[in-house]
Amino acid sequence: FCFYSKEDFKPEMMKGKRVIVTGASTGIGEQMAYHLARMGAHVLITARTEAKLQKVVTWCLELGAASAHYMYGSMEDMALAEDVVKEAKRLWGGLDMLILNHIGYTYFNYFDGDVEHLRKLLEINFLSYVAMTVSALPVLKESGGSILVVSSTAGKVGIPFVAPYSATKFALDGFFSSLRQELIIENINVSITLCILGHIATETAEKTVSHVMQKPGAPKEECALEIIKSGALRKRELYYPYAAVRIPLLIRDWAPEFLDSFTRNRLNVENVKRS
Ligand SMILES: NC(=O)C1=CN([C@@H]2O[C@H](COP(=O)(O)OP(=O)(O)OC[C@H]3O[C@@H](n4cnc5c(N)ncnc54)[C@H](OP(=O)(O)O)[C@@H]3O)[C@@H](O)[C@H]2O)C=CC1
Numbered sequence: 559f560c561f562y563s564k565e566d567f568k569p570e571m572m573k574g575k576r577v578i579v580t581g582a583s584t585g586i587g588e589q590m591a592y593h594l595a596r597m598g599a600h601v602l603i604t605a606r607t608e609a610k611l612q613k614v615v616t617w618c619l620e621l622g623a624a625s626a627h628y629m630y631g632s633m634e635d636m637a638l639a640e641d642v643v644k645e646a647k648r649l650w651g652g653l654d655m656l657i658l659n660h661i662g663y664t665y666f667n668y669f670d671g672d673v674e675h676l677r678k679l680l681e682i683n684f685l686s687y688v689a690m691t692v693s694a695l696p697v698l699k700e701s702g703g704s705i706l707v708v709s710s711t712a713g714k715v716g717i718p719f720v721a722p723y724s725a726t727k728f729a730l731d732g733f734f735s736s737l738r739q740e741l742i743i744e745n746i747n748v749s750i751t752l753c754i755l756g757h758i759a760t761e762t763a764e765k766t767v768s769h770v771m772q773k774p775g776a777p778k779e780e781c782a783l784e785i786i787k788s789g790a791l792r793k794r795e796l797y798y799p800y801a802a803v804r805i806p807l808l809i810r811d812w813a814p815e816f817l818d819s820f821t822r823n824r825l826n827v828e829n830v831k832r833s
């Protein structure tokens with residue numbers, strides 16, 4: 559019964575919806591913008607590099623977006639985070655979906671003790687997500703909208719060489735899982751979907767980790783579509799690729815030492831030289 563009663567995703571669900579996608583100049587965010595455009599949504603995309611955003615907007619219009627706009631700047635600046643939501647209100651008079659996806663640059667290596675890097679990364683990867691959510695909640699309440707938070711296996715289990723990044727992703731789980739409970743208690747019709755992603759073949763990821771991974775990452779196009787679907791269906795969490803993410807999570811609380819050693823064995827750690 560549970561299986562058959564589940565609602566299916568249809569692209570028409572996103573037609574005319576007003577969506578913000580952050581970090582959409584490259585990678586998974588860029589692919590989400592293209593999927594949304596094909597579905598006939600209104601999109602407002604963000605990142606730091608204006609030239610790349612311009613190209614993505616042009617493609618979105620070509621693909622059939624109801625409208626496509628961009629805003630550029632660094633998400634270290636909480637004023638920008640708030641301005642993006644203000645711009646959506648100005649353009650469309652409301653908002654249906656907030657997709658929080660951007661991340662700041664981080665290294666893949668032994669923790670180097672740089673606390674300032676961690677502080678900056680917390681601002682970009684975590685605090686700006688909270689700031690955007692605070693600004694967007696009133697309009698999302700009006701529309702019965704959704705918040706999608708893009709996270710990672712490294713935001714649920716301990717993975718070596720990503721200590722600062724991992725900290726910011728664990729923070730997202732704590733904050734947004736707590737907020738989700740409060741929205742439910744108060745009968746507020748805004749969904750929160752935490753998207754737990756494994757290794758995805760984006761340019762940044764391939765550059766950063768191809769030397770330690772034994773297999774190539776999953777396709778970014780399919781990943782982007784699964785994220786949109788999970789938000790439209792108001793799921794609590796998404797696991798993509800399903801088995802590669804879900805199985806470690808099931809092992810996590812029952813055999814943590816086993817998962818730790820399995821993870822270390824799965825990475826070519828000898829290729830990581832202390833920098
Ligand atoms: N790829 C992977 O293997 C995995 C990715 N994820 C998650 O998926 C999401 C997307 O990752 P992916 O597509 O690989 O990332 P990319 O590096 O391809 O894209 C990152 C985006 O964020 C923007 N960005 C970078 N720095 C800032 C900043 N300071 N302020 C605002 N925007 C910024 C970039 O544009 P610009 O440089 O122009 O600002 C770009 O648009 C992230 O949340 C990541 O944690 C999770 C698990 C695995």
Ligand SMILES: CC(C)CCC[C@@H](C)[C@H]1CC[C@H]2[C@@H]3C(=O)C=C4C[C@@H](O)CC[C@]4(C)[C@H]3CC[C@]12C
Pocket residue numbers: 666709710711712717720723755756757762763766767806820821824825
């Ligand atoms: C059970 C285990 C075998 C699973 C191991 C999976 C590990 C190796 C996977 C899961 C999540 C992945 C990281 C991620 O989330 C995002 C980024 C940011 C990007 O800019 C650069 C790559 C990086 C650091 C990925 C590196 C590889 C990670 C740690």
